[in-house]
Amino acid sequence: MDIQKLTIGQMAELNRVTRQTLRHYDMEELLKPYDTDPETGYRYYHVNQSARLDMIQYLKFCGMSLDQIKEQLQCADTNEIQHFLTQQLGFIDQSILKLNQSRRAILRAIENYDRYKLLPQNPEVFHERLPARKIYTHTSQINFFNQEESGYEMMLRELKQSLLDRNLPVGYFCNVGTIIRKEYLARRELCSNEVFVFLEDDFTGIEQPEVLPGGQYVCICSDDFYQEADLALRLLDYINEQGYTIIGDYICEVIADLPFFDKSPRNMVYKIQIPTL
Amino acid sequence: MDIQKLTIGQMAELNRVTRQTLRHYDMEELLKPYDTDPETGYRYYHVNQSARLDMIQYLKFCGMSLDQIKEQLQCADTNEIQHFLTQQLGFIDQSILKLNQSRRAILRAIENYDRYKLLPQNPEVFHERLPARKIYTHTSQINFFNQEESGYEMMLRELKQSLLDRNLPVGYFCNVGTIIRKEYLARRELCSNEVFVFLEDDFTGIEQPEVLPGGQYVCICSDDFYQEADLALRLLDYINEQGYTIIGDYICEVIADLPFFDKSPRNMVYKIQIPTL
């Protein structure tokens, strides 16, 4: 192989790129062949041009676009290059952060389905010890229990917008829930204008998030959206009968949200939880 | 706002997506408006359709393509969905791994430039204590010192291909170096047919990488490719004069590779290092 005059195919093979890529870089003025036959248009490369190709690939690997790379290879100031690299580092760190969020979002989805499968088939009261959980709450004008499903949907839209406004990852818009505050509960008043999402334990995007206390809860599950009020009252009756004391807010957590199966709006499984002593 | 019949703009605003996005999802059969006026073509959405949009965004956030999402939303088997999510987790983990490699590649580039700036202007001998360093070595038919620059370029091409063949990240193709083994050195024979890249300390992709021993080195730097042989001999003379003993292989490390400034092939700064006692 003549090192001095490589055809595009040889140059491509030597550097493990495709011919198309080299043509593309030629067009984009990123890497011009050192010679082009004016008659045939054949491109001829020199092996030394690999250095520039290396640098292009390296910068590409660092996450730069071809335009950015072109700019960098033109600018001769090392300070500027260092500044650019530092900036690029920031971008990458952000990407990693995002991917980690995606990762956790997927893990949560998988957990969701696991929990969904383990649920008791019929709605019956059970006891559970739950850990403390951080939440982000949105307060709406709408009272959940006075509304049709569309009202709930609207509350969720508000919550979502609220999350987006605070730059909280949409991934969190997965496990949501509603709250009935203790005061209302004491009066058997089903009144809830607050929806929330669970935050990860290590999430620090919010200064002082509300925390649902850990401890003993009485719970009940269902997949019937319209049954919640009934179940809530049943749970309150149960608590009375057993002589327990309610020591915190009522929450209704969406365990699994499955808009897969049919065209009905929300197709979900939820778990009502009341902390008791 | 009539919740029952949202125009595309209202639906878009409610969910913080653009109208284009909704039209796109309509075309792609991902999310059809529940009603379309046959005369005007106006799309009308119901707020409850947000649930599906949520799911789409969630899966998108998990890194799925629209096609994959469509498929998932059609398939009703939770097992399959879980399997898919697990698979997706694998992809994400890979992406994170790659990005971390990019991250380190950038860090090394930044270090490179820092070192480049701190280099002594004239080639003079200095002493340095260097840590142990892992390397990946490629042995070529070419003897570096018998060749023009093009020969060196060819050695690098071989190294690069060798790296790619072993699925080692191209990011590693950054700090390279050449070796003269101790035996040759003892005979003042400048003979090197080995090039290498440095591996990160925590890199585990290679079973038993060669390790350059940590310890005291005598060094000299230059930016003149053709001066290496001279400097090498000068360094050997120095070692003799001072009565030091050579206790390992000679290495010539490329400190900074700057194909930015002009069209000359390699424009680099290197540091010759000989371990001594």
Add this chain to the structure above:
DNA sequence: CCTTGACCTTCCTGTAACAATAAGGTTTAT
């Protein structure tokens, strides 16, 4: 000298997930 096969050229289309714009029709409020 001719042929064959490998190589090269330019030009065009396609990818993913929309964004942007143009040209034109609809709705709503004043």
Add this chain to the structure above:
DNA sequence: ATAAACCTTATTGTTACAGGAAGGTCAAGG
């Protein structure tokens, strides 16, 4: 009635190439 705000379809652009068509070029062998 008219303007503002909204909607429609259709086309082009984005990134970094991949793939293919139609046709020219090169080196080796008969």
